[in-house]
Amino acid sequence: MSPRRAASGGLIDRSRTIRFTFDGQEFTGHPGDTVASALLANGVSLFGRSFKYHRPRGILAAGVDEPNALVTVLRGEAREPNIQATMLEIHDGLKVVSQNRFPSLGLDVGALNQLASKLLGAGFYYKTFMGPVIGPLKGTRFWMFCEHLIRRAAGLGKAGLAPDPSRYERMNAFCDVLVVGSGPAGLMAAKAAAENGARVILAEQSARLGGSANWSEDTIDAMPARDWAAGVVADLTTTSNVTMLPRTSVWGYYDGNTIAALERVTDHKTSPRIGEPRQRHWTIRAGKVVLATGAFERPLVFPGNDRPCVMLASAAERFAVEYGILPGEKVAIFTNNDSAYRSAMTMQEAGCRIVAIVDVRTDISPAARAIAVRTGAEILTSRAVTSTEGGKKLHCIKVQDYDIRSGAVSGDARSIDADCLLVSGGWSPVINLASQAGARAEWSERVQAFLPPKDADGWVGAGAFNGTFSLEAALAEGLAAGGASAIDVPAVVDAALDIAPAPVFEIEAKGKAFVDFQHDVTADDVRLAHREGFQSVEHLKRYTTLGMATDQGKTSNVAGLAIMANALGKQIPEVGTTRFRPPFAPVTIGALAAERFGEIRPERLTPMHDWHVAHGATFYSAGLWHRPMIYGLPGETVEQAYVREVKTTREAAGIADVSTLGKIMVQGPDAAYFLDRVYTNTFSTLPVGKARYGLMLREDGLVLDDGTTWRLGRHDFLMTTTTANAGKVMQHLEFLLDVIWPELKVTLTSVTDQWAGASIAGPRSREVLAACVSGTAVDNETLPFMGIVYGEVDGAPVMICRLSFSGELAYEVYSGAGHGTHLWQALIEAGKPFGMVAYGLEALGTMRIEKGHVTGAEIDGRVTARDLHLDWMLSKKKPFVGSMMMDREGLVGPDRLQLVGIMSLDNLPLNGGAHIVEELDRENPHDSIGHMTAACYSPMLGRHIGLALVKAGKSRHGQRVFTSDPLRKRFGPVEIVSHHFYDPEGKRMHG
Amino acid sequence: MIIKCPWCGPRDSSEFVYQGEGGRTRPDQSSTDQSAWNAYVYDRVNTAGDHDEIWQHSGGCRSHLKIIRNTVTHKVLSVVFACDTQDQEKPA
Numbered sequence A: 001m002s003p004r005r006a007a008s009g010g011l012i013d014r015s016r017t018i019r020f021t022f023d024g025q026e027f028t029g030h031p032g033d034t035v036a037s038a039l040l041a042n043g044v045s046l047f048g049r050s051f052k053y054h055r056p057r058g059i060l061a062a063g064v065d066e067p068n069a070l071v072t073v074l075r076g077e078a079r080e081p082n083i084q085a086t087m088l089e090i091h092d093g094l095k096v097v098s099q100n101r102f103p104s105l106g107l108d109v110g111a112l113n114q115l116a117s118k119l120l121g122a123g124f125y126y127k128t129f130m131g132p133v134i135g136p137l138k139g140t141r142f143w144m145f146c147e148h149l150i151r152r153a154a155g156l157g158k159a160g161l162a163p164d165p166s167r168y169e170r171m172n173a174f175c176d177v178l179v180v181g182s183g184p185a186g187l188m189a190a191k192a193a194a195e196n197g198a199r200v201i202l203a204e205q206s207a208r209l210g211g212s213a214n215w216s217e218d219t220i221d222a223m224p225a226r227d228w229a230a231g232v233v234a235d236l237t238t239t240s241n242v243t244m245l246p247r248t249s250v251w252g253y254y255d256g257n258t259i260a261a262l263e264r265v266t267d268h269k270t271s272p273r274i275g276e277p278r279q280r281h282w283t284i285r286a287g288k289v290v291l292a293t294g295a296f297e298r299p300l301v302f303p304g305n306d307r308p309c310v311m312l313a314s315a316a317e318r319f320a321v322e323y324g325i326l327p328g329e330k331v332a333i334f335t336n337n338d339s340a341y342r343s344a345m346t347m348q349e350a351g352c353r354i355v356a357i358v359d360v361r362t363d364i365s366p367a368a369r370a371i372a373v374r375t376g377a378e379i380l381t382s383r384a385v386t387s388t389e390g391g392k393k394l395h396c397i398k399v400q401d402y403d404i405r406s407g408a409v410s411g412d413a414r415s416i417d418a419d420c421l422l423v424s425g426g427w428s429p430v431i432n433l434a435s436q437a438g439a440r441a442e443w444s445e446r447v448q449a450f451l452p453p454k455d456a457d458g459w460v461g462a463g464a465f466n467g468t469f470s471l472e473a474a475l476a477e478g479l480a481a482g483g484a485s486a487i488d489v490p491a492v493v494d495a496a497l498d499i500a501p502a503p504v505f506e507i508e509a510k511g512k513a514f515v516d517f518q519h520d521v522t523a524d525d526v527r528l529a530h531r532e533g534f535q536s537v538e539h540l541k542r543y544t545t546l547g548m549a550t551d552q553g554k555t556s557n558v559a560g561l562a563i564m565a566n567a568l569g570k571q572i573p574e575v576g577t578t579r580f581r582p583p584f585a586p587v588t589i590g591a592l593a594a595e596r597f598g599e600i601r602p603e604r605l606t607p608m609h610d611w612h613v614a615h616g617a618t619f620y621s622a623g624l625w626h627r628p629m630i631y632g633l634p635g636e637t638v639e640q641a642y643v644r645e646v647k648t649t650r651e652a653a654g655i656a657d658v659s660t661l662g663k664i665m666v667q668g669p670d671a672a673y674f675l676d677r678v679y680t681n682t683f684s685t686l687p688v689g690k691a692r693y694g695l696m697l698r699e700d701g702l703v704l705d706d707g708t709t710w711r712l713g714r715h716d717f718l719m720t721t722t723t724a725n726a727g728k729v730m731q732h733l734e735f736l737l738d739v740i741w742p743e744l745k746v747t748l749t750s751v752t753d754q755w756a757g758a759s760i761a762g763p764r765s766r767e768v769l770a771a772c773v774s775g776t777a778v779d780n781e782t783l784p785f786m787g788i789v790y791g792e793v794d795g796a797p798v799m800i801c802r803l804s805f806s807g808e809l810a811y812e813v814y815s816g817a818g819h820g821t822h823l824w825q826a827l828i829e830a831g832k833p834f835g836m837v838a839y840g841l842e843a844l845g846t847m848r849i850e851k852g853h854v855t856g857a858e859i860d861g862r863v864t865a866r867d868l869h870l871d872w873m874l875s876k877k878k879p880f881v882g883s884m885m886m887d888r889e890g891l892v893g894p895d896r897l898q899l900v901g902i903m904s905l906d907n908l909p910l911n912g913g914a915h916i917v918e919e920l921d922r923e924n925p926h927d928s929i930g931h932m933t934a935a936c937y938s939p940m941l942g943r944h945i946g947l948a949l950v951k952a953g954k955s956r957h958g959q960r961v962f963t964s965d966p967l968r969k970r971f972g973p974v975e976i977v978s979h980h981f982y983d984p985e986g987k988r989m990h991g
Numbered sequence B: 001m002i003i004k005c006p007w008c009g010p011r012d013s014s015e016f017v018y019q020g021e022g023g024r025t026r027p028d029q030s031s032t033d034q035s036a037w038n039a040y041v042y043d044r045v046n047t048a049g050d051h052d053e054i055w056q057h058s059g060g061c062r063s064h065l066k067i068i069r070n071t072v073t074h075k076v077l078s079v080v081f082a083c084d085t086q087d088q089e090k091p092a
């Protein structure tokens, strides 16, 4: 007989029919069904094939602990694998397919693996695929060779390649009390907290709130538990300080009571409302967390325990009461504790025949025996199930005598006809979240399970989570956890059974007995691992992969530990347990990312950006900035464009957008004094209206950044930094002022975005300015090198400083950012009669290489001022940041990498990042003496040149060495020269 | 992890940047004691337990905060402005 739907009963809505497909075949179900319950209702008992051996598998559990029934959901082109059929609600049009089978679920070629199962034991990868010691497949090469074949044969569902069309969103929430789990204890806690006025969030992973109240036959407050729960849920739903989150799995518990949860918003809907996301990711910050996460029933480990129609007793109860499903006609029960007797009663009342209750214990409680008698079942104590028979369904079970003291099986096997076997191996509190929060689990002899510690920080437990299996006590704990004592605990009628199990986890007999169903780990695998020397739990776990599947061993951890402890001759607490880690339940990557995919970095654009775009600029991204690379003319290559830009600038004039330079206002009575401390050179002597080039070191004496700083007033300085280091310099200065020298009266303001800047360079740049600047003269007298003047350009107020990066006579013109484009256009107009061009970063870079100016490529965090020949900037008159550390052993001496110029001797281009070597060896490059930091074609020299940091570089000027760049296959002779390639005396910029 | 900025209130740790151990004493600016400088730049206690730290509220008020944080539990035990804890030194 197959599983079927009972004529009545269950919390499903039988008035409506839902159609969905499984492996292409259409099935029907009702609102409230999961894929698991709907397929069981249709007589399906085979749900998938197992991971390694491709054994037929059915439903073991009814909820988030289900290890076997994983399906793939198809949504358009997208496919989502490894979804538990027990957690997946059906809706019209839902398409699911089974996994890990070929060509079909019923006929699976991979099942042949069972014949080869000797090869597939623990650690089979390592053993089977170690190649020979010598030869083409030596060592791990054989494994590499086999790997792609194995990867295809093994594994669970396959992820699709199509983009996921779904939308996900993120939510941040705050509450005083977060209750995890909506069973009776959780509901009681939420009610108590809400009545205290707390902001409460109640998260329940299932669609239906109420937890075990939905499938227990208990009575609370003189009504069926499910009615009581429905009443509390209705009250809480209309309470303004309570947020109810059904279909929400709390999967992570992080520092400071930060909780991660995943809400399945529309997975159960055929047509979501407009704007509804598929899933919503919650980050909840809770004052207190109430863990009312219940307990998982454990299976027993015995040969044939993985056959379809072998099910957890509590799962059968849940299917019967919540979904109106009869998992079989003739039901046998195998247990080590009393809770299965309650299951027997429930199943019998639902319409099943209980053929036998097999109990490993010699004595059972009078209460349990009374129930057994009422069900009419044959009671077989001191007995154990030692095998199961059937193919894709169960036909019968074999029962033998069992000695609970020795664990020995004896006597002839008796065959009992049954189409369903319900198993109970005791209960494990779901302490995963507490474990994530850092709690150390404590083994309870009585409950034969790990319990959460009594004292915890941030959370409080209630109900079965605590190992409290009496309903009345669970309600009381819920009340206390919610912070109440005023409300009386409602009156309760329950089965009054003590679930404390006998310490039996495994029946050792001939045949494959599964511990971890999802990863196909057997009891023998655990013992094999022990024999091979894997004695710690952590090693056992990794070697056998026990508990490492998508279910994280929810049904297998304790049995695996017990078998390991037995093999070691130790007690379970001595063996210890592994710590649970997030996620408690699988989380879609889409929900974690939500709207954050694709290019999500902000863009920084200068005020003149649109002009650059309109005038043919192509762009570089420099950090977040977009900067013009070249302003190419039609048909020009990048090199042709920058060569033209450089030549025109050096012969006439050029203009570049320098708005991206970092700009910091340093103000206050101690500003000059502060700058003297942070720069290697002196600023307190700088007159108002002048600028000075400055160099900053880090505390360890290496170079941090360089730039010019302008004294705008006695207490006002405008500091410029390199584009890339603006943030780093700001942070450095803030740290010094805030932490080290809080007594200094200095304020820092980032003004990078407030100023637009244009650099005009070239022999005719002064004429360009003279043509457009009013309110000030710009002659050499009024505006000498490093001088500052104020004026106007076409009505826009400007500040002009005469300074040069290109080595030409040059000026930087600044206006408020709002006037940027206006200023730029006015300067462009003024420059037209003088042949001025706009130039980009390529030209700027080329001109600075020709001048030997350093930038971020050379200031790489490893160089000293002396390495860059900037010794002249190191004041000897005052201490400054880094001054005591810059001359340490190792930072001085002849063998340091020093800045040099490099000239190509084969007339071929050079590459930044290439090595410099004394001896060229293409096959086996060796003995680098340094590396190229920048390279370009120099229009002024007509040569390919570059800058490099070379060991003892200064003493090598004139040496012929080689560039060695194996990655780009560029090798060739070069000459080391001075880094001042062009106009070394600086006549042009002072002209 | 949540840090209670004395200026902005409780904020997520992602708004803050770690700026090194808080127990270090920078030698006086004019000090020529090389070993004291070496100690300031390189020596770290790296406590497993309650640990003095400097954090900057870089995504907020930009104050530097002196924090005592347990590096084992990530529990933040105290937060004060870093400038309140420094010895006041007058500019020379």
Ligand SMILES: [Zn+2]
Pocket: B005, B006, B007, B008, B009, B057, B060, B061, B062, B063
């Ligand atoms: Zn703040």
